[in-house]
Amino acid sequence: MDPYREFARSPEPTLGVEWEICVVDKETRDLVPRAPEIIDAISATNPNVHLEREFLQNTVELVTPVCKNTKEAVDKLAESLAVVRAEADARDLDLWASGGHPFSDFREQALSPKISYKEMINRTQYWGQQMLLWGIHCHVGISHEDRVWPIINAVMTHYPHLLAISASSPGWDGLDTGYASNRTMLYQQLPTAGMPYQFQSWAEWVQFMDDQRTSGVINHTGSMHFDVRPAAKWGTIEVRISDATSNLRELAAVVALTHCLVVYYDQLLDAGEALPTLQPWHVAENKWRGARYGLDALVITSRDTDERWLRDELVTLVDTLQPVAAQLGCTRELNLVLEIMQRGAGYQRQRRIYEMTGSWHDVVAATCAEMQEMTWG
Numbered sequence: 001m002d003p004y005r006e007f008a009r010s011p012e013p014t015l016g017v018e019w020e021i022c023v024v025d026k027e028t029r030d031l032v033p034r035a036p037e038i039i040d041a042i043s044a045t046n047p048n049v050h051l052e053r054e055f056l057q058n059t060v061e062l063v064t065p066v067c068k069n070t071k072e073a074v075d076k077l078a079e080s081l082a083v084v085r086a087e088a089d090a091r092d093l094d095l096w097a098s099g100g101h102p103f104s105d106f107r108e109q110a111l112s113p114k115i116s117y118k119e120m121i122n123r124t125q126y127w128g129q130q131m132l133l134w135g136i137h138c139h140v141g142i143s144h145e146d147r148v149w150p151i152i153n154a155v156m157t158h159y160p161h162l163l164a165i166s167a168s169s170p171g172w173d174g175l176d177t178g179y180a181s182n183r184t185m186l187y188q189q190l191p192t193a194g195m196p197y198q199f200q201s202w203a204e205w206v207q208f209m210d211d212q213r214t215s216g217v218i219n220h221t222g223s224m225h226f227d228v229r230p231a232a233k234w235g236t237i238e239v240r241i242s243d244a245t246s247n248l249r250e251l252a253a254v255v256a257l258t259h260c261l262v263v264y265y266d267q268l269l270d271a272g273e274a275l276p277t278l279q280p281w282h283v284a285e286n287k288w289r290g291a292r293y294g295l296d297a298l299v300i301t302s303r304d305t306d307e308r309w310l311r312d313e314l315v316t317l318v319d320t321l322q323p324v325a326a327q328l329g330c331t332r333e334l335n336l337v338l339e340i341m342q343r344g345a346g347y348q349r350q351r352r353i354y355e356m357t358g359s360w361h362d363v364v365a366a367t368c369a370e371m372q373e374m375t376w377g
Contacts, residue, residue, distance in 0.1 A: 005206050007148065008235035010141025013263045013328075016236065017073045017255055019062045020054060020134035020244050021081075021097040021371075023088060029364040031101055031132070033057035033110035038087045049080050055131060057110040060084055066141075070256040070330040078248055078376050096368045098346060099134060099183035099243025102171025102360040106130045120190075127189040134244035135183065136166065138255055139236035140262040145202040147269055151237060152228045153198050154265045154275035156283050159227070159241055160290025160299050160310055161317060162261075165337055166242035166254045167294045168346030168367075171360055180294030180347040183243050184287065187225075192217065195287065196226040198280060205230065227287075237262055246346055246367045248376035253336035260321040260334055267324070278303060294347055311341060 023034050035058055039051045052061040062080045067073040081095075088095050106129055111121065121128045142148055155162075167180035179185060188194035199205045212218045231238040239258050245251045265275050278286070282300045289297040290310070297310040318337050325334040344352075349370075350363045357363075 005209075005232070007142075007145035007202070007230065007232045009143055009145070010235035011143060012068075012141055013259075013266060014139075014141035014236075015064075015067045015069060015073050015255070015259050016139035016234070017064045017067075017077065017251075018052075018137040018139075019077055019097070019251060020136075021060055021062065021084070021095055022058050022101070022134065023060065024058075024094050024096045024364065024368065026092060026094045029094075029096075029361050029368075031056075031058040031104045031109060032093065034091065034093060035060045036112075038084060038091070038093075041087050042083055046083050049083050051080065051084070053112050055112060057112055059134065069328045070252055070259060070333040073255060074248055074252045074333070074376055077251070081248065081371075094368045095371055096364060097134060097244045097246050097371060098350070098367055099167065099169030099181055100172060100186070101132050102169075102350070102354075102363055103174045104132055105173075106132050124190055127186075130186055131190075133169070133183040133187050135187075135240055136242040136244055136251065136254055138239045138242075138258040139231055139234055140239070140259055141234075141236050142262075142266065145230075145232075147266060148202060148230050148237060149199045149205060150269065150275045151262060151265045152196060152230070153277045155228055155237070155239060155261060156195065156198075157276050157278045157286075158261060158317065159283060160286045160297050161314055162239065162241040162254065162258060163243070163287070163290040164294045164297060164310055165257070165314070165340045165345060166245055166250065167291070168243045168246060168350065170347045170351050171354065171363065174360060176351065176354060179292050180345070181243050181291040184291035190225060192223070193225040194227065195280070195283060196224075196228055198277065243346070246370040247374035248371075249336060249374045250340055250346070252333040252376060253340055256325065256330040256333035257317075257321070257337055259328060259330065260324045261317075263328065264321055264324045295341060295345055314338075314341060 025032050050063040054061050064073045064076045169181050169183040172182045227241050228239050242254045286299050299310050301308050325331045353363045
């Protein structure tokens with residue numbers, strides 16, 4: 001199968017989730033390159049736990065099997081997290097997750113020994129070296145390739161919604177950047193990352209990927225790292241907008257909103273309805289506003305440039321998606337979006353601690369604690 005041409009159609013709107021977490025020193029709260037030994041130990045004793053090495057040796061990626069809904073996916077991640085935590089505890093290490101680390105020096109972080117990663121650093125230099133960034137990737141099964149780009153273009157109209165509830169990277173290099181998600185701004189500096197082009201058909205996407213292979217882009221990078229992209233090998237749309245959350249509870253909210261949104265648009269296609277789009281410049285502006293202001297963003301909601309506060313948008317969106325959530329069995333998880341708005345998103349909690357203590361060390365310590373205290377189930 002040619003992964004850039006042939007789409008492995010999914011008969012059901014299945015779900016798969018990847019969550020990137022990190023290993024930190026309990027005293028310094030800095031990242032440490034000990035993820036490989038944890039992954040190797042678990043591979044030897046718990047081969048059914050699916051973990052992946054990532055770009056840096058401080059990162060463990062937890063991967064679910066194919067699931068039917070958010071509860072099943074997050075339950076699987078909870079099981080994997082417990083196994084990873086046991087191995088981390090045995091090494092007197094802590095686990096931490098956010099969109100970006102607020103003070104770790106990117107120049108001191110060890111790269112994973114993978115040729116494509118080394119090639120990416122060689123090609124991108126300064127910007128590639130700064131990728132101390134972590135996210136959530138949600139795969140949703142799609143029945144036919146002709147549906148893929150209409151749905152992706154529609155999902156991009158809700159970019160700030162998916163970003164704001166997960167935004168958790170306000171700090172960078174010891175500074176408060178003023179952004180809710182500094183990860184979003186940094187990651188788009190890679191030449192293959194950022195917003196996807198608004199392709200109008202699967203054939204147009206295939207031609208684009210042929211061009212990337214002919215020009216050598218894919219040879220250098222392995223793939224295109226768009227914020228939302230087709231994953232033809234799995235028959236899914238992969239949504240990569242969200243920062244990594246610090247805990248499973250908020251992860252469940254992000255996953256449920258993502259899953260429901262994709263399925264909602266898929267069902268609109270079944271009903272013969274045209275899916276919404278925004279002009280590329282409006283999508284870009286909304287992406288920036290979500291990254292900068294998070295839940296307090298004023299976002300563009302129509303091609304006529306109407307605007308609305310994101311908090312109001314999220315309440316409406318959760319209400320709109322209730323029938324889909326009921327069908328998928330994730331009503332409880334979808335409603336956690338409202339809980340995030342009441343409690344404050346990750347970036348808001350981190351910023352409050354930093355403003356009170358002036359210490360990013362305290363921020364990382366509190367964020368580590370959230371992974372255990374904000375329980376799931």
